[in-house]
Amino acid sequence: MAEPVVVPAGTTAADAVAAAGMPMTGPRAVVVVRDPDGRLRDLSWAPEAEVAVEPVSVDSPDGLNVLRHSTAHVLAQAMQDLHPQAKLGIGPPVENGFYYDFDVPPLHPEDLDKLEARMREIIKSGQRFRRRQFADVAQARAELAGEPYKLDLIDSSGGFEASEVMELGGGGELTVYDNLDPATGEVRWSDLCRGPHLPSTRLIDPRGVKLMRTAAAYWRGSEANPQLQRVYGTAWPTKDGLGSYLRMLEEAARRDHRRLGAELDLFSFPEEIGSGLAVFHPKGGVIRRELEDYSRRRHEDSGYEFVNTPHITKAQLFKTSGHLDWYADGMYPPMQMEGAEYYLKPMNCPFHTLIYRARGRSYRELPLRLFEFGGVYRYEKSGVVHGVTRLRGFTQDDAHIYCTPEQLQDELASLLQFVLDLLRDYGLTEFEAELATRPERFVGKPEEWDVAEAALEQALRRAGLAYRIGEGEGTFYAPKIDVHCRDAIGRSWQLSTMQVDFQTPVRFGLEYQAADGSRQQPYMIHRALFGSIERFFGILTEHYAGAFPAWLAPVQVVGIPIRDDHAGYLSAFVDRLRAERIRAEVDTSGERMQKKIRTAQQQKVPFMAIAGDADVAGGTVSFRYRDGSQRNGVPLDEAVAHVVEVVRSRTNAGPSADLTPEAG
RNA sequence: GCCGCCUUAGCUCAGUCGGUCAGAGCGGUGCUCUCGUAAAGCACAGGUCGUCGGUUCGAUUCCGACAGGCGGCUCCA
Structure with a gap:
């Protein structure tokens, strides 16, 4: 945070910032200031009383938003220069850029080139942004008579969340920004906007x-x-800033699971099956099985029991x-069969609930x-x-927990911890959560929702x-906690969800017999950890850029003979690895x-x-790892132990010679 | 579902302003070659140019519908 500067009464923020010796141009330029109320102000702002403000530079988060918002105005001006009939929608900054909507x-695509060219001209002409307040709504309406969408904004401003619409200020204040020709002061273009903006397109x-x-x-x-x-655009204080952003996009494209899925022979989407329906190939199948098997084990260790239910059901359920x-x-439309309507299931919970209801339940069985x-x-x-990541047919790792009211709080807390621990084991370590509360349309009683929401919030606090x-x-039917994870390049994905449901037990008439012999209604928790196995698979593919940890890799070891006649030696080595359930093979191709x-x-x-x-003579193999590092002349026993150790440790790093402790 | 764009060999893509223009690289197969950490050489095979219909003497090339895909919007129990 920059040191505050004092703006004397009646002078502009720009004067104070300049007097403080701060940069007014270039990649660190101060572009706006924050007043004591936290509101961002134009540099041309001249407070009536002396005030200390915080300079905001263009490379700060707020400064970037101002830069992008002003760039959006330049885009809109360029659009109306090239297409005078274009009507303006809204044009806010967004993450990494901005957009502007036009009618x-x-x-x-060629239009973008033309727009960019015109934008460069506008930028170079150094137009000044001038803030101007409308006297009243009538004046605004008169001036914006040719902009139906802006009028719509003005007329419905009461219904808007002011923070979401850059066009409108708080408290019904309506302002417009004029772009002025720097030489003549003529107004070149104007837009309804709450600001703030850069002082100049320069x-x-x-x-x-x-x-x-x-x-x-x-x-x-x-x-x-x-x-x-x-029109989506991006804007950065420097050429290098843009360059590194474009490189990040290239990196994301390089990691795209759709591309890696084909290159690594993991899965495909045969047109014959239909949109949104995937088939997993053997290598994708190995990864899936490892993902699932580890999850199964962890669930068993944590007191879960496994069930199986059909994919279709009569409508009544x-x-x-x-x-x-x-x-x-x-939902997929129903099938008629034997006079009944059958549906493909979009959720597992009703099926699990029927398992609960299949016989009388005792409090001693809970949590189930x-x-x-x-x-x-x-x-x-x-x-x-x-x-x-978005399929029409997918697999949920779905659990439903039935518990007594007294158990709810502890169950939620341990469940959230379990979820986070397990996600970490797959290599995801940065989490953010969201507590989603009662929607406008809901079932059940508000009091119950309050209890459920409070229980979830408590679990979040306990997990820190x-x-x-x-x-x-x-x-x-339920409030929920959604857990979001950040991947290796900082993108956030919503994964796990936990819901506290008081409604399904009522709808299905669930009961258990309590210690005092009375019949009680259990609470129900819905929980998915990966959400969708397929989606989680895709996210992990992008997280690891296809270089899965050794324990997940479809092929863990490839033996590479230097000459064809070394293949037999490596086959024996690979057999020893396979005996340890390592997925190993020898490359015997003619290459x-x-x-x-x-x-x-x-x-x-x-x-x-x-x-x-040399290796054959010495009874060794030489490792080359994915990162290009090498570990040469490793005795066979040691080599087997090394691979086994890395795989069984389920480490998500490496392997690499740099990470391998010298075996003694 | 909506808007725009796209659909040529397994993959990535050239190409036809409608008339021997169906091509390349990678991949695959075969032969030759193999001595230390990211591509040896040669040859061969592979496509009714997404599907169906229309216009035309003639359509992979133009038009339409449908399917699939891409980027957004909307949605995501």
């Missing part, structure tokens, strides 16, 4: 700006409204659960923890299926996990050694075991 005919480095793509977006986010053309009332549109890798089918809209509240974002190394490297095999005359 124009659909745009094409503060934008055109080499740090790039328009990224066009897309359609509904006006004000509602399907009921017309679609506008959205989902009528009882309430899902048909809420989610019929998201039922677990299943349950295949579910959801009719996702055609535009949303995405690789393996940072969380935010998602007001009204719970499901229709030369260098090519085999390249192939194994591209397949991201954790251990290459190379052998030539």
Whole structure:
């Protein structure tokens, strides 16, 4: 945080910042100030009384938002220069960039080039941003008569969350920013906006700006409204800032699980099966099985019992659960059979609940923890299926826990801890949580919701996990905790969910007999850890960029003979590894050694075991690891023990010669 | 579902302003070659240019529908 500067009454923030000797141009330029109330102000702001403000530089989070917001204005000006009929929507900064929505005919990639060229001209002309307040709504309406969407914003401002709409200030204050020609002071362009903005377009480095793509977006986010053309762009204080952002995008593309899934022969989406339905190939199958097996073991250790349930059911089950009332549109349509309607299941919980109800339950059995890798089918809209992370058929690692009211709190706390521990074992270590509370449409009694929400919040506190509240974002039957994880390149993914459900036990009439002989209703907790196995698989693929830890790698060791006649020696070595259940093979293809190394490297095999005359003579192999490091002349016994140790440790790092302690 | 774009060999992509233009690299197969850590050489095989319909003397090339995909929007129990 920068040192505060004092702005004397009647002078501008810019004067004070300049007098303090802070940069006014360049990659660290101060672009706005924060007043004592925390509000960001233009540098041209002149307070009526002396005030201490915090300078905000363009490379700070707030400064970047200002830069991007101002760049969005430049984009809009460029758009209206090139397409005078374009009507303006909204144009806020977003993570890593900005967008602006326009009512124009659909745009094409060439249009972006033209817009960028015009933006560069505007930026170089050094237009000044001037804040101007409308006297009243009538004046604003008159001036914005040609901008129907801006009028819509003004007319419905009462219904807006002010923080979400950059166009409108708080408290009904309406302001406009004029872009002035620096030489003549003429107004070149104006936009309804609450600001703040850069003092001048000169503060934008055109080499740090790039328009990224066009897309359609509904006006004000509602399907009921017309679609506008959205232009996404990004802006950084410097050319290097843009460069490193573009490199990050390339890195993300390099990690794309759809691409890696094909390159590493993990899974595919045969058109014949249908959109959103994946098949896992043998190598993908190995990874899945390892993921699942480890999860199974951990669940068994933690008192879960495994169940199996069918993929289809008569309609009544989902009528009882309430899902048909809420989610019929998201379910595959019913099949008629023997006079009954059958549905593919979109959820496992009603099935597990029937298992609970299959016989009388005693308080001594609780908590009863039922677990299943349950295949579910959801009719996702055609535009949303995405690789393996958004499928129409997928597998939930779904558990339902039935417990007494007294057990609820401890059960939730230990459950959350269990979830976090297990995610760490798969290599995810950064978590954020969200507590999603009662939505507008819900079932049950508000008092019950309050109890459930309080229990979840308590569990979060006990776990010491940072969380935010998602007001009204719970499901229709339960509030929930969602756990989000950050991957290796900082992207956040929503994974685990825990829901406290008081409704399903009522709907299904669940009971247990308490110690005093009375019949009581259990509480129910829904919990998914990966959410979807397939999606988790995809996320891990991107997290590890396809270089899975040794314990998950589909092929753990490839033996590479230097000459063909070393293959037999390596086969014996590989047999010893296989006896230890290591997934090992010898590359006996007709290629030369260098090519085999390249192939194994591209397949991201954790251990290459190379052998030539020297190794055969010495009874050793030479390891090459994925990171290119080497460990040569390792005696066979030691080599087997080394691989076994790395795999069984389930370490998510390496392997690498640099991480391998010299065996003694 | 909505808007825009895309769909040529297993993969990545050239190409046809409608008429011997169906091509390349990688991958695959075969032969030759193999002595130390990211690509040896040669040859061969592979595509009714997503599917169906229309326009046309003639369509992979133009039009339409459908399917699948990509980027967003919306949605995500």
